[in-house]
Amino acid sequence: MKYSILVLTLLLTMKGYCQEMEKVPFAVADRPPIFLEIEEDKKTLQRAFSSKLSTFVYKNFNTAIARDLGMTGRVRLSARFVITKDGSIDSVSVKTPHVELEDEMHRVLSLLPSVVGGRHNGKAVEIIYALPLVFQVH
Template identity: 35%
Template sequence: MKKFIIPALFCLIVQFSFAQKATDMSTPKVSANGTIHFAVMDKAPVLEGCENAGSSKKQNKCTADKIETFIQKAFDKDIARSLSNDSVNNAVYVRFIINKQGAIENVGVRANNSKLKGEVERILKTLPKFSRGTHQGNAVTVSYSLTLQADRLLRNAVNN
């Protein structure tokens, strides 16, 4: 009987020593530069007109829709026409930082077409100020990312 207890105890000790620590999902990860991702904040920054959209999920959706509409309206029509004839990859990846005052910083755009990338980047730098984002009662710097559909963006830009 002792022959089985000692190996069994040894296996249990090894199992518990290599077990992974449980993560606390209630605490959002803060990046090295001190930013918190938009989706996990207490009160995420929103564009004007989205404050009364309802839940935070609805406010985030409203903000994303307003950003897309803003880009479509400001898009250079000549560039949109020239790009709509080309076969443009369907995804445009957008990311930027919203500082503690609600201003846009560090705009980054990833797209397969350099004209599309440049135009979206130019427009994003002119976005209006956001409301201040807060987490645990403090104003924070927020990272924001969004994926846009290039064909819809160009089609609506030409038609506006």
């Protein structure tokens, strides 16, 4: 019983905290950013956004850079950025083993088409998004 009360208290506190936030994590937003104005439920919109974003990045990322750097095997990168209220990309940070791969991720993210910004509790909010990228170099 104490555990249930603790969990309920934490959930209510988190909900109250998120109501006041100007930047909201992707998974928490009531309506995530979208590429096309499609009326669907939250989970469907999240999957559609993530899928389209990943496809775009994999299609446009020049993986030959890693090969040119002498890397082999599995290469992992992680990008974190903010999708602003107007749908543009801002505050990009990339974790990667080489600065050249970081530059390439910045280049690819700068090519993204505009998106419709996310909403939470009926307000336009900035969305924090994390994007892992893993590819094989032969």
